[in-house]
Amino acid sequence: MTGAQTLLDVTRLVSRSWTKRRSTGIDRVCEAYARHFRERAQAVVQHRGIVKVLSRRDSDALFDLLLQPGEGFRRKLIRFAPLALARSPSRIEGEGRIYLNPSHTDFDLPTHHEWTEKSDLRGVYFLHDLIPLTHPRLTGAHAVKRHLGRVRGLLSHGFGAIVNTRATQNELAVFAGKRGLGLPPVAVAPLAGADLSACCDGHADLALEKGVQEPYFLCIGTIERRKNYTMLLNVWDVLAKEYGASCPKLVIVGQEGPQSAPIFEALRARPDLAKLVRFETSAKDEEVGRLLARSRALLMPTHAEGYGLPVVEALQIGTPVIANDIPSFREIGQGIPMLLDVEDELAWKRAIGRFAFSDHDRDRQLNMMGRFVPPTWQSHFAIIDPWLESLSDLKQVSTERIQVEC
Structure with a gap:
């Protein structure tokens, strides 16, 4: 042929x-x-x-x-x-x-x-x-x-x-x-994944320009039920009580999906999270790349994923990943991400706290980045x-x- x-x-x-x-x-x-x-x-x-x-x-x-x-x-x-x-x-x-x-x-x-x-x-x-x-x-x-x-x-x-x-x-x-x-x-x-490396050069302050203060974590994906963002809102509720003014921030980047309304309603029902959690629904690739490079980790609590391009893109530019323990992430992550059960909110809270204020677990991933072979x-x-x-x-x-x- x-x-x-x-x-x-x-x-x-x-x-x-x-x-x-x-x-x-x-x-x-x-x-x-x-x-x-x-x-x-x-x-x-x-x-x-x-x-x-x-x-x-x-x-x-x-x-x-x-x-x-x-x-x-x-x-x-x-x-x-x-x-x-x-x-x-x-x-x-x-x-x-x-x-x-x-x-x-x-x-x-x-x-x-x-x-x-x-x-x-x-x-x-x-x-x-x-x-x-x-x-x-x-x-x-x-x-x-x-x-x-x-x-x-x-x-x-x-x-x-x-x-x-x-x-x-x-x-x-x-x-x-x-x-x-x-x-x-x-x-x-x-x-x-998209080549985001060029987006990161010389623009490390973009997150601050967009009003996002460090430390912060990033989620990338359509705003819908499957991505499990409501679980993260629960986790941030607990983090806010534990860390107060020093609580890390959460940025969720994605288009609004057909099931996004309950997620926004859940955030509106928690006005105390308004300064900690923000949604970016129209970010361009350049902005996503810069936010990803500066974040403490990419969070992927999605219930199910056929692949997971954000995981590949994060590892490609050297950003750690905390994700749901599902087969596709085990496969494409090549043993580098921290994989957790999304039913265990306490485990997610502890991991996010450690990645925000301690470098031990984060450095473990960073030290493994050199062995990641990104698909092309x-x-x-x-x-x-x-x-x-x-x-x-x-x-x-x-x-x-x-x-x-x-």
Whole structure:
């Protein structure tokens, strides 16, 4: 299989650029895939079962728009899209080419898999996590239903699956085994964090400029129930009583999610925490990098995570991490973070107190930073490219469902 034979789904990138929302981890993956494949792929866009395959010329134009969106993105897309979509077919003669979807867009729909089969395409899907299925109480019923459709669709029709950790791979295997479904070939390829090192140089006082006094701790992630910020508010309640005016601060950086209201309400119900806890809902990467570099530690009490890019980014710039003891963090942390049970609030309180006012535990992590090997996009695609090539040698995914170790 040559690169020119790849069809790359860019639907999520179009949506993100149109809405101007800040990038999540999945968005960053989609952008990395667009940059890597743009010279040897045709772009695919879809909406609820309606699929369009752009020509190479129109694909190049769309990749240019998506990878350098700028302020005029909407105007340029409105000018570009009508004609480009009008001359883009829905059904093609795929001749066994790879269709690659790096997001979770619409492969829960039966019509999507009908399209890949009738177009003679080999669908390869990036499954970022199984959280709605493993932790349904942390999300809504609609999200559970859609993700169930995605995972079932991948297992029943996918020619291959890409996952970010062996933890996600294991969860997929358990799901398939319980339902008597076979696994397509699976590639495990860790994700690269953003390069925040340049953001930290010469800007150590940014935290103070934003009114954040040391010592402080940082959380990074969408403000939603799954991230477990309410537990940290409980911990800070106790810290405030114990340390008084010298209590460390907490900064939470993230976009507001669909379940953010109860978290803000919990903070408003504790006016005594107003000077200790603050939310930054529109921080740019440069600001996040500077805050992260100056913080005593990154806190990740999330109940579940498919990967955890902030952990990689923190370790990459030498910031210690205190996180929930879950499989993905054990894997990507390479034995460096302090991992604690989020049900043990007392353990979190003690650890935060030690990291705030003593250097012993913190120095232990700092001394281990030299052995951290951060994943890169180069190492990611060094796994993916030959693996995709190997899929071209498989004749029938339904009869040759094997697990590819990478």
